[in-house]
Amino acid sequence: MIFMKNKAVCLISGGIDSSVTAYLAKKENYLVYALTINYGQQHKKEIISAKKIAKLLRAEDHIILNIDFKKFGGSSLTDKLIEIESNRNLDDIGKNIPSTYVPARNTVFLSLALAYSEAIDADAIFIGVTSTDYSGYPDCRKKYIQAFQQMAKLATKKGIEGKTINIKTPLIDKSKAEIIKIGLDLKVPFKNTWSCYKGEKKACGRCDSCLLRLRGFMESKNKDPIKYDFLPNWYKI
Amino acid sequence: MIFMKNKAVCLISGGIDSSVTAYLAKKENYLVYALTINYGQQHKKEIISAKKIAKLLRAEDHIILNIDFKKFGGSSLTDKLIEIESNRNLDDIGKNIPSTYVPARNTVFLSLALAYSEAIDADAIFIGVTSTDYSGYPDCRKKYIQAFQQMAKLATKKGIEGKTINIKTPLIDKSKAEIIKIGLDLKVPFKNTWSCYKGEKKACGRCDSCLLRLRGFMESKNKDPIKYDFLPNWYKI
Numbered sequence: 001m002i003f004m005k006n007k008a009v010c011l012i013s014g015g016i017d018s019s020v021t022a023y024l025a026k027k028e029n030y031l032v033y034a035l036t037i038n039y040g041q042q043h044k045k046e047i048i049s050a051k052k053i054a055k056l057l058r059a060e061d062h063i064i065l066n067i068d069f070k071k072f073g074g075s076s077l078t079d080k081l082i083e084i085e086s087n088r089n090l091d092d093i094g095k096n097i098p099s100t101y102v103p104a105r106n107t108v109f110l111s112l113a114l115a116y117s118e119a120i121d122a123d124a125i126f127i128g129v130t131s132t133d134y135s136g137y138p139d140c141r142k143k144y145i146q147a148f149q150q151m152a153k154l155a156t157k158k159g160i161e162g163k164t165i166n167i168k169t170p171l172i173d174k175s176k177a178e179i180i181k182i183g184l185d186l187k188v189p190f191k192n193t194w195s196c197y198k199g200e201k202k203a204c205g206r207c208d209s210c211l212l213r214l215r216g217f218m219e220s221k222n223k224d225p226i227k228y229d230f231l232p233n234w235y236k237i
Numbered sequence: 238m239i240f241m242k243n244k245a246v247c248l249i250s251g252g253i254d255s256s257v258t259a260y261l262a263k264k265e266n267y268l269v270y271a272l273t274i275n276y277g278q279q280h281k282k283e284i285i286s287a288k289k290i291a292k293l294l295r296a297e298d299h300i301i302l303n304i305d306f307k308k309f310g311g312s313s314l315t316d317k318l319i320e321i322e323s324n325r326n327l328d329d330i331g332k333n334i335p336s337t338y339v340p341a342r343n344t345v346f347l348s349l350a351l352a353y354s355e356a357i358d359a360d361a362i363f364i365g366v367t368s369t370d371y372s373g374y375p376d377c378r379k380k381y382i383q384a385f386q387q388m389a390k391l392a393t394k395k396g397i398e399g400k401t402i403n404i405k406t407p408l409i410d411k412s413k414a415e416i417i418k419i420g421l422d423l424k425v426p427f428k429n430t431w432s433c434y435k436g437e438k439k440a441c442g443r444c445d446s447c448l449l450r451l452r453g454f455m456e457s458k459n460k461d462p463i464k465y466d467f468l469p470n471w472y473k474i
Contacts, residue, residue: 063308067349071300074356097394103355104348107392111341111348112304118340119311144391151384155344155376157334 007031007122008168009113010059014049015195016213017128017171020183022057024170025126027186034062035116037109039102040070040078043199052192065112075102077197084197086206087232090215093208097137100197100208106139110148110167117165118156124166132175145169176216184222191225205230244268244359245405246350247296251286252432253450254365254408257420259294261407262363264423271299272353274346276339277307277315280436289429302349312339314434321434323443324469327452330445334374337434337445343376347385347404354402355393361403369412382406413453421459428462442467 008030010022025032034054038047047064054062069078076082076099085098106129113125129140138144149167153159171179183190195213196203203210205228214235217224223237245267247259262269271291275284284301291299306315313319313336322335343366350362366377375381386404390396408416420427432450433440440447442465451472454461460474 065305065308067304068302069352071302072353072356097397101394102352103394104352104392107388108345108348108352111345115306115339115341115345116309119309138394138397139392141391144388147384147388147391151344151381151388154378154381154384155341157338157340157375160334160375 005029005031006124007033007060007117007120008124008126009033009035009117009120009122010126011109011113011128012036012050012053012062013128014046014053014193015128015209016176016183016188016190016193016216017130017179018050019053019128019188019190019193020179020186021126021128021171022053022059023183023186023188025124025168026057030124030126032057032059033116033120033122034059035113036062036064037112038064038066039105039108040068041199045194045196045199049192049194053189056189056192063116067108069102069105072103076100077102084207086204088208088211090211090234093212098208101137104139106137106144107148110152114152114155114165118158121158122165124168126168126170128171129169130171130174130176130179132173142169142172145172175219176212177219180216180220180222184220193226200229202227202229204228205232242266242268243361244270244297244354244357245361245363246270246272246354246357246359247363248346248350248365249273249287249290249299250365251283251290251430252365252446253413253420253425253427253430253453254367254416255287256290256365256425256427256430257416257423258363258365258408259290259296260420260423260425262361262405263294267361269294269296270353270357270359271296272350273299273301274349275301275303276342276345277305278436282431282433282436286429286431290426293426293429300353304345306339306342309340313337314339321444323441325445325448327448327471330449335445338374341376343374343381344385347389351389351392351402355395358395359402361405363405363407365408366406367408367411367413367416369410379406379409382409412456413449414456417453417457417459421457430463437466439464439466441465442469
């Protein structure tokens, strides 16, 4: 009897959470089909990292899809005129919705993953959302993911046939430190990941994403292998 | 007191249903923000029609967003190697899912409309889905739209603030003949719409979309103003 592996679409952004999530899909014995959305971020560092991760992970395929979110505006990640928060107090991150929120981004990403899943007959979609360090984004919450799952059942040909494409969020309850520990166990090449909202040569060490990443590494008692332009005074390892 | 009109994002594909839907939004006194998704269809006739409709409707803005669905494959509308059904018996249309089904298309379209709505602070999204002539697509059913609405409430910044972006489907229960009658009342310029799945100079008159359109005009006792390469023998007006 030939054992057929199931397929999973893994949304890979190039950051820590999505990279660890994709490695978890691989560990769960899925054939990984990587999907990266180039949504008009101000820089391309994330895309370069996503490519490296998909390659090192030996994904079956890697689709990079361009969508010009800049046409909509409304986020500092796609609009140069809106300033990205920096040097914030860690306790303030997650209290409200920051400028880096991209309208309905996860909904668009999951919808595209759903389209890809239907086309290749995949059973699962892996997305690296976390509700702990979610930085105030509405579309990182558990009840949002559940609602998407409900909708996906009705949206698809598979759903009509009584099958489901499972939306898997293995990190949703994990802190950044826990995610980093899981990633180190799975040998995720963190040196090839990119989290910084800015696209300079080195990570800025000041934006919310750098701060959460640095705190995660500090709390997990591991050194972040990437280079920073600046390190906050609380970061000690 | 200044009366502020509410904004609505209207998905306009260039066909009859979405054009009538956008005119209904205008009639309901919304400021219309048109959104057309160029998803890699084999032809561009739909996009040209969408532009004309948005212009004639005097939309506040019209965003045309490119997404290359061809990368996913799986539909005869984006993949030349898959044949489009033609000359089918009208009773057979809608019984099963045809080759023209584009995986998760309405979910992707609605998600992008949701992103646009959030960015411009719109209160409603208008989409011209119909469950009557839905040609066997899962994502044209009422319960699917309701599930999307539920998900959208949780997905957005507006939702967190207790407000809702309403997904409006004024045609969902209407037959093509009824839609055409509504459109004629609203003076929708049907001669500028395009429904044919093929992109030749004239509409083919053989694909499911042409057949449903022709039956609609016949049943509404009006002549279709566009030109056809072929007319089925049952079409009499």
